[in-house]
Amino acid sequence: MEIRTFQSAGEVAKEAAALIATRIREQVAKKGFFTLAISGGRTPWEMIRELAEEDLPWEKVFLFQVDERIAPDASPERNLTQLFNSIQNTKLITSLNVFPMGVTAEDLEQSCEEYAEHILKITGTGRLDLVHLGMGTDGHTASLVPGDDVLEVQDKNVALTNHPYQGRQRMTLTYPLINQASEILWIITGSEKAEMLARLLQKDPNIPAGQIDQTHAFVLTEESVTSSIN
Numbered sequence: 001m002e003i004r005t006f007q008s009a010g011e012v013a014k015e016a017a018a019l020i021a022t023r024i025r026e027q028v029a030k031k032g033f034f035t036l037a038i039s040g041g042r043t044p045w046e047m048i049r050e051l052a053e054e055d056l057p058w059e060k061v062f063l064f065q066v067d068e069r070i071a072p073d074a075s076p077e078r079n080l081t082q083l084f085n086s087i088q089n090t091k092l093i094t095s096l097n098v099f100p101m102g103v104t105a106e107d108l109e110q111s112c113e114e115y116a117e118h119i120l121k122i123t124g125t126g127r128l129d130l131v132h133l134g135m136g137t138d139g140h141t142a143s144l145v146p147g148d149d150v151l152e153v154q155d156k157n158v159a160l161t162n163h164p165y166q167g168r169q170r171m172t173l174t175y176p177l178i179n180q181a182s183e184i185l186w187i188i189t190g191s192e193k194a195e196m197l198a199r200l201l202q203k204d205p206n207i208p209a210g211q212i213d214q215t216h217a218f219v220l221t222e223e224s225v226t227s228s229i230n
Ligand SMILES: O=C1O[C@H](COP(=O)(O)O)[C@@H](O)[C@H](O)[C@H]1O
Pocket: 039, 040, 041, 042, 043, 044, 066, 067, 068, 079, 133, 134, 135, 136, 140, 141, 142, 143, 187
C-alpha cells in the first residue's frame, strides 16, 4: 500500500482535502455525482474544514458516515455533531447532502438495513467512490473494534457492535462494504499510532485495520509517525 508522509498533521489534512476535491471533480465530470464516507474520531475535521474551502459541485456530493456512536442527537460524542461543527460556518452546511446514520431509532437493526439501502440506492452498485478511514491505537478502524462479533459480519453492509466500545455501542460500515469501495484513504496522524501503522502496512490480520483491503488504498501520514516505526 502506498504511503505518503508529510511534515505535520495540518499538511496531511490539506493534502487529503486536495485529493478528495480532485476525485469529486473527476467523478462528477464522469458520472454526475460522487459518494464519500467519512470516519469520526479526531483526525477528519481539519480535512473537512480544508475541503469546505474548495469550490466544488457540492450538491452532487453524497456524504455517508463510516461509523457512529449510539447516542442522542447533538451529543458531543456523536461523529455527526463534530461533522456539523466543522462545517457550520461554511457553504457546505446548506449544500452538502449528508446521510446521518439512524442511531436514535427504536429498531437499530432495521436502521442498519435502511442505511445500507440508502447507500445502494445512491451509489447504484453499493460501491462508494471513496471511504476515509482512521485508526485507533488498538488497531480499530471505523467501529470495527477488537474482540467484537462485528468483525465477523459478512452478510450485512452496515451493522452494530455487540458490546459498547469506549462507553457506547456503535453502528458501522462493515468489511464487505468498505472493501468494495473504489478507493480507501487512510489518514493516520499522531506518533502514538506508529506501531499500529507498521502492523497495518504488514496486513496484520490480528488487528481490525489489517483486514481492510489494500488494493485501492493509500495512507497519508506525518513524519512523527513514520519516524517512530522501527
Ligand atoms: O472511534 C473512532 O476512532 C477511529 C480513529 O480515530 P482517529 O481520529 O484517532 O483517527 C475513527 O476512525 C472512527 O471513525 C471513530 O469512531
